[in-house]
Structure formats: C-alpha cells, structure tokens
Amino acid sequence: MDFLPLGLKLAGETVLLAGGGDTALRKARLLARAGARLRLVAPAWRADLGELVEQGGGVCHPRRFEEGDLDGARLVVAATDDGTVNSHIAGLCAQRGVPVNVVDQPRLSSFVFPALIDRDPLFVAISSSGASPVLVRRLRAELEAWLPARWGRLALLIGQFRESLSRRLPARKAREAFWERQLDGPLVEQVLSGHQSDAEAALRAAIEAAEPAATEAPVGEVYLVGAGPGDPDLLTFRALYLLQKADVVLYDRLVAPEVVALARADAEKVYVGKARDLHALPQDNINDLLVHYARQGRRVCRLKGGDPFIFGRGGEELEKVVAAGIAFQVVPGITAASGCASYAGIPLTHRDHAQSVRFVTGHRKDGSVDLDWPNLIAPQETLVFYMGLVGLAEICEQLVAHGREPGTPVALVSRGTTDAQEVITGTLADLPAAIESREIHAPTLIIVGSVVSLHPRYRWFGEA
Numbered sequence: 001m002d003f004l005p006l007g008l009k010l011a012g013e014t015v016l017l018a019g020g021g022d023t024a025l026r027k028a029r030l031l032a033r034a035g036a037r038l039r040l041v042a043p044a045w046r047a048d049l050g051e052l053v054e055q056g057g058g059v060c061h062p063r064r065f066e067e068g069d070l071d072g073a074r075l076v077v078a079a080t081d082d083g084t085v086n087s088h089i090a091g092l093c094a095q096r097g098v099p100v101n102v103v104d105q106p107r108l109s110s111f112v113f114p115a116l117i118d119r120d121p122l123f124v125a126i127s128s129s130g131a132s133p134v135l136v137r138r139l140r141a142e143l144e145a146w147l148p149a150r151w152g153r154l155a156l157l158i159g160q161f162r163e164s165l166s167r168r169l170p171a172r173k174a175r176e177a178f179w180e181r182q183l184d185g186p187l188v189e190q191v192l193s194g195h196q197s198d199a200e201a202a203l204r205a206a207i208e209a210a211e212p213a214a215t216e217a218p219v220g221e222v223y224l225v226g227a228g229p230g231d232p233d234l235l236t237f238r239a240l241y242l243l244q245k246a247d248v249v250l251y252d253r254l255v256a257p258e259v260v261a262l263a264r265a266d267a268e269k270v271y272v273g274k275a276r277d278l279h280a281l282p283q284d285n286i287n288d289l290l291v292h293y294a295r296q297g298r299r300v301c302r303l304k305g306g307d308p309f310i311f312g313r314g315g316e317e318l319e320k321v322v323a324a325g326i327a328f329q330v331v332p333g334i335t336a337a338s339g340c341a342s343y344a345g346i347p348l349t350h351r352d353h354a355q356s357v358r359f360v361t362g363h364r365k366d367g368s369v370d371l372d373w374p375n376l377i378a379p380q381e382t383l384v385f386y387m388g389l390v391g392l393a394e395i396c397e398q399l400v401a402h403g404r405e406p407g408t409p410v411a412l413v414s415r416g417t418t419d420a421q422e423v424i425t426g427t428l429a430d431l432p433a434a435i436e437s438r439e440i441h442a443p444t445l446i447i448v449g450s451v452v453s454l455h456p457r458y459r460w461f462g463e464a
C-alpha cells in the first residue's frame with residue numbers, strides 16, 4: 001500500500017494552497033468543507049476561489065510562492081501551473097515533514113486526495129494511489145448510486161444516541177448486539193424513507209427498554225457456509241452477509257484468503273486445517289469447536305471450500321450442533337466441479353456428449369480406491385473425481401479394465417478458478433504417465449468424459 005487512507009481533522013487548521021486555477025479551486029472546495037483555513041498564494045486567482053478562501057476565514061496573497069508561506073501550515077497543496085515551483089514546494093515540505101500534495105503528481109506527493117462519496121458524517125474514500133483516475137471515477141459513480149443519500153442521516157442519528165446507550169448498556173458486546181438488532185429492524189427503512197422523527201422516537205424507546213442483563217447473554221448460532229472453489233467473486237450474497245455478521249470464523253486450507261479477509265476485522269479467525277495428510281485439527285475437534293463457540297453466545301461462521309454438503313463433511317459438522325439444540329443455517333456454495341468445469345471450458349453435460357454427471361470421491365481407503373467400477377463406465381456420463389490425484393493411475397486403469405474406452409478424454413484441473421488455475425488434458429490411457437514427472441499443485445479435480453474434448457473450444461479466454 002503506497003498511501004494509508006486516514007481521516008484528517010482540519011477544522012481551523014491552516015492549509016497552504018499554491019495556485020489560483022481550476023484545480024486549486026477543486027481542492028479548495030474540499031478543504032473548505034473540512035473547515036480548513038486556507039492560505040492562498042498565487043499571482044492571480046479565480047474570483048470564486050478568492051471568495052471561498054475569505055468566507056472560510058483564510059487569506060489570499062497576490063504573489064509567487066515564498067518559503068515562509070509554509071510556516072505554520074498543517075498541510076500543503078501545490079497546484080501552480082509551473083512544474084518547477086511545484087517540485088520546489090514538494091522538496092521544502094519533505095525537509096520540513098509537512099504533508100504535501102502536488103496535483104496530478106502522486107510521485108511528488110506525500111498524500112493524495114481520494115475521490116469521496118460524502119454522506120456526512122459517513123464517507124467512503126476511493127483512490128487508485130494515482131494509478132487511474134478514470135477507474136476511480138467509474139467506481140465512484142457505482143458506489144454513489146448504491147448508497148442512498150440518507151445514509152448520512154442514519155449515521156448521524158446513531159451517533160446522537162451512542163452516549164445514552166453507553167450509559168444504559170455499559171458492556172461493549174451488548175451495545176454491538178443492540179445496534180445489530182436495530183440495523184436489522186425497521187430503523188433503516190424509517191430513516192431512508194424520511195421518517196426521521198419516528199425513527200428517533202423508536203430508538204429512544206428501544207434504548208430505555210434495553211435490559212443490560214438480557215442482552216449480555218445472546219444466544220449463539222452456527223452458519224455452515226460454502227465459500228466456493230477459490231475465486232472470491234464466486235461467493236454468494238448470503239455467504240457474504242453471514243460472514244460479516246459472524247463473531248468467529250473457522251476456515252480451512254480450501255478457503256481463499258481473500259474470502260476470510262471479508263470477515264469483520266474484529267472477528268476471531270480460527271484456522272482448522274487441513275492438508276491431505278496433515279490434519280491441523282481432527283474432525284471431532286472442529287465439530288466440538290462449533291458448539292463450544294456458539295455456547296459462548298457467539299455467531300460462528302464455519303467456512304467450507306466449495307459446497308458444505310458435497311464431500312465437505314458438512315453433515316458431520318452439524319451433528320453435534322443439532323444435538324446441542326443450537327440454531328444453524330447452511331448456505332450452499334459453488335462446488336469445485338461447477339467452478340473448475342466452467343473456468344476450464346468443460347460443460348459437465350452436453351446433448352452430444354453426456355446426459356448425466358456424477359460426482360465421485362477418489363479418496364483412498366486402506367491404500368486403494370474403493371468404488372463401484374461397473375457403474376462408472378457409461379460412455380454418455382461425465383465423471384468428476386474429487387480428492388483423486390493420488391489415485392489417478394488406479395482410477396484410469398480401473399475404468400478401462402471395466403470397459404470404458406481408453407481414448408476417453410480426461411482433464412486434471414489444478415487450483416481451479418484461481419489465478420493459478422492449470423488444466424492438463426489427456427486420455428484414460430495416457431494421462432497418468434503424462435503427469436508423472438510434472439509438479440501438480442493441490443487442490444485438483446479430475447473430469448472424465450467426452451465433454452473434455454470441448455475444452456480447447458470453450459476454455460477461459462485468459463488461460464494459456
């Protein structure tokens with residue numbers, strides 16, 4: 001990160017603005033909104049700029065910049081039309097340790113102005129650290145449309161009641177739970193639809209009715225959430241919503257770090273394993289942990305790679321939760337078969353190739369893959385093997401031995417849907433030998449069937 005976004009309190013502080021043109025005016029407007037007192041230095045300036053400075057209690061100096069102009073300035077904006085003057089100012093500021101912004105020159109600047117979505121007191125700042133103003137403009141337009149204007153009022157209203165709620169509910173957890181309940185209730189709609197005084201009255205009543213004892217022991221819940229196969233964009237809205245509600249997040253190796261990062265900053269994040277042969281936590285302990293955290297009254301989000309109910313032991317994890325009478329929800333996710341197939345350009349079914357698809361585990365028990373082979377040889381069926389890399393040679397061999405065509409196409413998809421996705425194709429007869437000397441990264445999925453022949457045609461445009 002080249003620039004750390006911060007909110008700076010500028011009310012009554014002196015800010016030096018060098019330059020009197022359009023850009024200077026834009027910066028002056030922003031600074032004036034934050035209550036800064038502007039010291040404008042320029043041989044000439046736009047009339048509206050001069051007025052703005054004077055209205056805010058600032059001063060205008062009709063001359064070129066001098067070093068003394070920096071005395072007492074909290075912040076400096078160099079917006080002259082002379083590049084030499086701008087870099088001179090930047091140099092002096094660096095010596096003095098005063099933050100400086102040189103317009104359109106992020107490399108000379110020690111701070112940048114983000115684009116703002118202003119719902120005072122709420123704001124969203126967007127910046128590309130100078131890389132692409134056009135991109136920032138687009139994003140801002142999208143977010144502007146997404147955040148109703150009255151969000152600011154909502155923030156203001158909550159801010160007004162913070163203190164009285166603190167007196168009523170001294171425990172921070174209880175206050176958080178109170179606000180969560182309010183934001184899930186009618187309050188938001190009341191404010192957004194302009195019924196401000198109703199909202200205020202309801203909030204006042206809710207605070208008076210808040211019971212410290214009752215709210216201090218909230219009942220815990222468990223969310224068993226599918227996090228998708230890898231690409232964080234494949235998360236569902238519901239998954240995101242519950243992830244951001246959770247106080248504790250349990251995740252394993254299959255869950256993308258970017259997804260875990262979407263949890264609340266103050267949520268406890270617990271890694272529970274597990275690599276194939278290296279179990280960070282035995283399954284039993286994970287099941288117990290869910291109950292343990294929920295009994296503390298916390299909202300527990302158990303993130304599972306893909307879909308929790310497809311080779312994810314989701315059922316087992318729920319067993320103890322159900323037995324303990326704890327409330328839970330299960331959120332489906334995009335399973336690896338769907339994700340990998342789409343991103344590799346392999347339709348799992350296709351009128352000319354496959355009328356059915358079967359998800360199979362290639363997990364070995366006692367050293368061999370134990371499957372109902374005679375049932376897996378229909379030529380018009382696609383097979384998807386989860387956890388099958390170690391058993392790949394055996395899978396291919398057994399399918400052929402039981403009658404599937406040796407020339408049947410097979411794809412091995414490694415780290416599917418991520419930036420590192422790799423697709424290796426071959427046939428039942430030659431794929432095992434072809435990958436023997438190659439380094440293959442987990443997780444991998446094996447797709448068997450004539451649909452794999454479509455991969456070169458439908459493959460993802462970005463893939464080599």
Ligand code: SAH
Pocket residue numbers: 229230254304305306307308309310311312334335336337340385386387388413414415416417418443444445446
């Ligand atoms: N519940 C998960 C599957 C868990 S079993 C789901 O619905 O997807 C773990 C197996 O899933 C791995 O061994 C691998 O075969 C497969 N898998 C999961 N994510 C994958 C990915 N991004 N690319 C390839 N295979 C993946």
